[in-house]
Amino acid sequence: MGNVVLKTQQECEDFVRGLCFMATGGGGSPEVGLKALLDQLAAGRSIEWVDATSLPENAWTVVVAGMGGRPAEGGTYEELKELGCSEEKYDYLGMLVTAIEALQDSAGVRLEAVVPVEVGADNVPVPMVAALELGLPVIDGDYAGGRAIPEVPQTIPEIRGVPVCPISFVTRWGDVLILKDTVSTAMADRIGRMINLASYGEIGCSCYLMQISEVKQVLAAGTLTEALRVGRVIREAREKGMDPVAEAVKAVDGWLLFEGEISEAEIEDEQSYAFGVGTYHLRGLRNSEEHTFRIWYKNEYHLSWLDGRPFVTSPDSMAVVNLETAEPALSFDFSVGDQVAVIGRKGHPIHRTAEGVEVLGPRHFGLDVDYVPIEQRVKQFGL
Numbered sequence: 001m002g003n004v005v006l007k008t009q010q011e012c013e014d015f016v017r018g019l020c021f022m023a024t025g026g027g028g029s030p031e032v033g034l035k036a037l038l039d040q041l042a043a044g045r046s047i048e049w050v051d052a053t054s055l056p057e058n059a060w061t062v063v064v065a066g067m068g069g070r071p072a073e074g075g076t077y078e079e080l081k082e083l084g085c086s087e088e089k090y091d092y093l094g095m096l097v098t099a100i101e102a103l104q105d106s107a108g109v110r111l112e113a114v115v116p117v118e119v120g121a122d123n124v125p126v127p128m129v130a131a132l133e134l135g136l137p138v139i140d141g142d143y144a145g146g147r148a149i150p151e152v153p154q155t156i157p158e159i160r161g162v163p164v165c166p167i168s169f170v171t172r173w174g175d176v177l178i179l180k181d182t183v184s185t186a187m188a189d190r191i192g193r194m195i196n197l198a199s200y201g202e203i204g205c206s207c208y209l210m211q212i213s214e215v216k217q218v219l220a221a222g223t224l225t226e227a228l229r230v231g232r233v234i235r236e237a238r239e240k241g242m243d244p245v246a247e248a249v250k251a252v253d254g255w256l257l258f259e260g261e262i263s264e265a266e267i268e269d270e271q272s273y274a275f276g277v278g279t280y281h282l283r284g285l286r287n288s289e290e291h292t293f294r295i296w297y298k299n300e301y302h303l304s305w306l307d308g309r310p311f312v313t314s315p316d317s318m319a320v321v322n323l324e325t326a327e328p329a330l331s332f333d334f335s336v337g338d339q340v341a342v343i344g345r346k347g348h349p350i351h352r353t354a355e356g357v358e359v360l361g362p363r364h365f366g367l368d369v370d371y372v373p374i375e376q377r378v379k380q381f382g383l
Contacts, residue, residue: 003054004140004225006047010235011228012037017328018231020121021248022223024317025331026148026300027120028066036093036125045132049140049224050113057213059112062103063143064096064127067169067192068202075200085200089174095204096130098176102168103206106178113137115208115215117155118144119223121330138224139215143208145348146223147317150299152189154360156350157208157218164188167207171199220348234326244326245341248319254345255378257304257312258293259286259323262338276332285323285339293342295320296367297331303362303369304342306381312344313367315351315360316374319343344374 006012016034019027040047055061080086090098104111114131116124119142128138143155152164164185169177169192177195182188188207195203210218230251237247249256260282268277277298284291294305295318302314312318321328323339334340350356352373358364361371372380 003048003050004228006037006041006228009038009041012041012047014231014235015224015228016121016125016231017234018227018229019119019124020328020330021230021234021319021321022146022227022252022317023118023120023123023148024300024319025297026150027118027124028122028126029330030121030328033120033122033125036122036129040129040132047128047132049128049138052139052141052212052216052219052221055113055137055139055212057211059212060109061113061115061139061210061212061215062100062111062206063115063117063208064100064130064204064206065117065123066092066096066126066202067205068196080200085173088172090170090172090204092172092202092204093126093129093133095170095172096127096206097133099168099170099204099206100130100134102170102176102178103166103209106166106168107209109209111136113139113212115139115219116142116224117208118142118148119146119227120148123148124224124227139219140224141219141221142223143218143220145220145315145351146226147347148300149360151186152192152207153185155208156220156348157210158185159350159353159355159359160218162208162210162214162218164207166209167192167205169195170204171195172201172203173199175199238325245321245323245343248321248326249343252343252345254343255374255383257318257342257344257378257383258282258284258291258306259288259341260284260293260339262334262336262340265334265336267332276330278332280320280334282340282342295342298365299331301331302365303367310362310369311381312374312377313362313369313371314365315347315356315371317345317347319345344378346374
């Protein structure tokens with residue numbers, strides 16, 4: 001692997017499509033991510049990522065991301081005025097840039113690169129732009145195993161025992177907080193979610209301050225390049241008149257789990273500032289005719305049922321895409337009547353260990369189902 005540079009709008013579109021596909025329903029808005037990249041392209045900036053091995057072993061790196069699963073609205077004019085929140089100081093990008101600067105200043109180090117915390121159509125491009133604002137390269141890889149995750153404790157560094165602190169949090173109103181230490185990563189994540197609630201919306205945060213020597217031990221390497229490849233495969237399949245769903249399955253060495261139409265969409269937590277939670281019910285089409293499918297998400301897809309029986313679950317990944325075009329979307333952006341395909345692929349090897357299943361398996365989400373690897377599940381169901 002080497003440096004990869006996005007030079008055209010088509011390459012940016014392919015990249016964002018692949019990121020959205022790999023993010024298993026989470027990872028932020030494709031529209032936001034694509035606009036962020038195209039704005040940089042129009043400004044003549046070089047959009048690129050680098051291999052971690054190209055940087056010195058002692059180079060300091062950091063993660064930056066937004067926290068909060070959905071765009072949030074809240075707080076009356078009177079409430080905001082009383083709190084001193086009459087005018088937003090930072091837009092989304094400004095929150096991320098400020099979070100990086102605040103952590104760097106607090107730690108007294110010179111940062112030399114940014115690492116994506118997870119794969120996502122928004123949660124990679126916007127941190128890339130934040131890195132560009134500061135003149136920092138982005139590393140080809142992520143800490144979530146080539147997917148998106150709903151909670152900080154599910155990262156590979158957490159599973160490997162790497163401390164998440166110090167963490168900086170920045171609100172759109174201009175609040176800047178440094179969490180120097182924490183009793184647990186779960187508590188640090190909870191504190192961040194409470195800041196979401198207190199500030200009525202998404203916040204910027206920066207964490208996992210590590211040198212390259214340590215990064216290489218916990219990085220899912222090459223996932224940005226993989227996303228670009230997957231997005232390109234889907235587009236080229238359309239252009240050649242091939243089945244883009246089938247080509248996407250091949251591209252990720254995965255399985256076509258179901259083809260169907262969404263017959264019901266349940267939203268469990270419509271007003272959450274932190275997570276989107278819900279369930280889709282599908283009736284079968286094509287090869288899945290006369291079968292039913294259900295899929296539950298908490299930002300990302302975590303559990304499915306085929307004909308009422310537990311099927312594929314996290315930490316393995318599922319992508320829901322348009323049945324004809326294989327275009328992916330966020331978990332809460334599908335509607336009743338949409339015709340979709342569900343594609344499954346293996347999770348990262350670390351997430352499939354006992355420690356990984358503990359933090360990302362179905363029982364972590366309070367679901368009374370044991371994790372069974374996807375390759376075993378599909379055999380059980382004769383797929």
